[in-house]
Amino acid sequence: MPSQPLQPTRVRFAPSPTGRPHLGGGRTALYNYLLARQTGGAFILRIEDTDQKRYVPGAVEELISSLRWMGLDWDEGPDVGGPHAPYHQTERREIYQKYARQLIESGHAYYCFCPTPKEDEGSEPGDRRQHREICPDRDLSLEEADARISSGESHVIRFRMPFEGRITVSDAIRGDITVENSTLDDYILVKSNGLPVYHLAVVVDDHLMEITHVIRTSEWLPTLPLHGHIYKAFGWEQPIWVHPSIFLKPDGKGKMSKRDAQALLSEGKSIFVGDFKEMGYLPEAVVNWMALIGWSYDDKTEFFTLEELIDKFSLEKLSPAPAAINFSKLDHFNGLHIRELDPADLAERIKPFFEKAGYQVDDIDKLQQIAEALQIRLTTLDEAPEKAGFFFQDEIHPEPETLIGKKMSAAESLEMAQRIHKLIASLPDFSEETANQPLRDLAVELGLKAGHIFGFLRNAITSQKVSPPIFETMTIIGRETVLKRIEAAIAMLERMAEEA
């Protein structure tokens, strides 16, 4: 058994509101949440909105609703408040400025008055020069810098990166990561608009909010040395760093781009958490599925509820390798979780899908029976109307040919239909126990296969070639409608027999 952290952890999910929340973010939030709940710690939601240019209206709202849909809740955050408020970074501007100044006074950062590089300057990553090699302001005296600032000169604050030596930072799933300082640069900490860059804000906030474990995806690994340096410069203790791998496209070739995400949408798939509900996925299934991309429990168990994940999750079982997302596995999990549901619960969950398809659903008892019939047959909830819409239709219109049995004429089929009608009408109920044998006996009597009888009934009553088991179906539909539909089918057969 992997050892579990005994101390309560304080973790956070800190997305930037620059787009729609996706699976990768969802999983990161989930892992943070799991660790917090497992240890009795705290899960914090923080909005990293220091880039106003990229801010997308409504992003925070969708973020919150997506996380809630997944079943997550947080102890501190923009919507619930908390002891470390505010939780929007743009509202914490003064805090960062104060700490940036501290860094400047301690010599770990400096004011830089260099002009903003032009868009097309050094566009090739290969020939980019280190800023610190060309910056004339690196060794400006603080007095001089302050004077230029008070005269209104535009400036940024840069970290003063050592030229010599190296830094080692430790990641919980990858071990020590060592980088030569010579490959680093004097990165910007505060922009000319006075707002911090991610690197400063994240370090200051994580420290102030007493974050013990930073769980974020591996795309942040390249900035880890910088963050380590900033912690050292402040003299603060670093959190435990955890960088789970990123998600790859289903084909395993690279991470999902905006374009790819768009293309997926046209295939009826999505990587946006907010889309899964209406695609008919259960949050339980999505959570179970995403938890297992990059994490495992043992060599057998794959089915987990949120509660079980809280219990079983462990940092040491996180995989360092990038993983492709696999939608067919999600379908599998969705089926599994649908089958786990209480039928009354399933009924409630499929109801909106019937309503969206235009069906009037007011008979809850009937809906529940339908849910029971559908339970082992659904992959996604949105399939319910197409599979079971006939239960709610006043009239159905079977294709006439489907009423004719295999290798049978219309006249023969008509005769069969009439006998079936007579038999059905005489039955006290349509349960399998009472209806099955008589129908089979009839088949024998008519020299037909049972399949002929059942096939006719299925098409006549559901107008579908596949449906839930016929006895269950007839029971739900009710005697009156069953007989009416058979009669309608007989009428169609009569017409066809005449024409023939």
Add this chain to the structure above:
RNA sequence: GCCCCCAUCGUCUAGUGGCCUAGGACACAGCCCUCUCAAGGCUGAAACCGGGGUUCGAGUCCCCGUGGGGGCACCA
């Protein structure tokens, strides 16, 4: 180009030196069950990237290749 990370079936993974003729899951194929469709059961095909070490013994440790991924903004 430079820096960093990673490497077991098509995919997600188990595996922490002998328990591995490498286990599970999805997908795929076949069979069984069967009123259709599912679900379920059984079976099958399917992998340790390559080369060097270390060791009595390597999927497991080390090195080098190769391959894949991420990053290199006054974005996060």
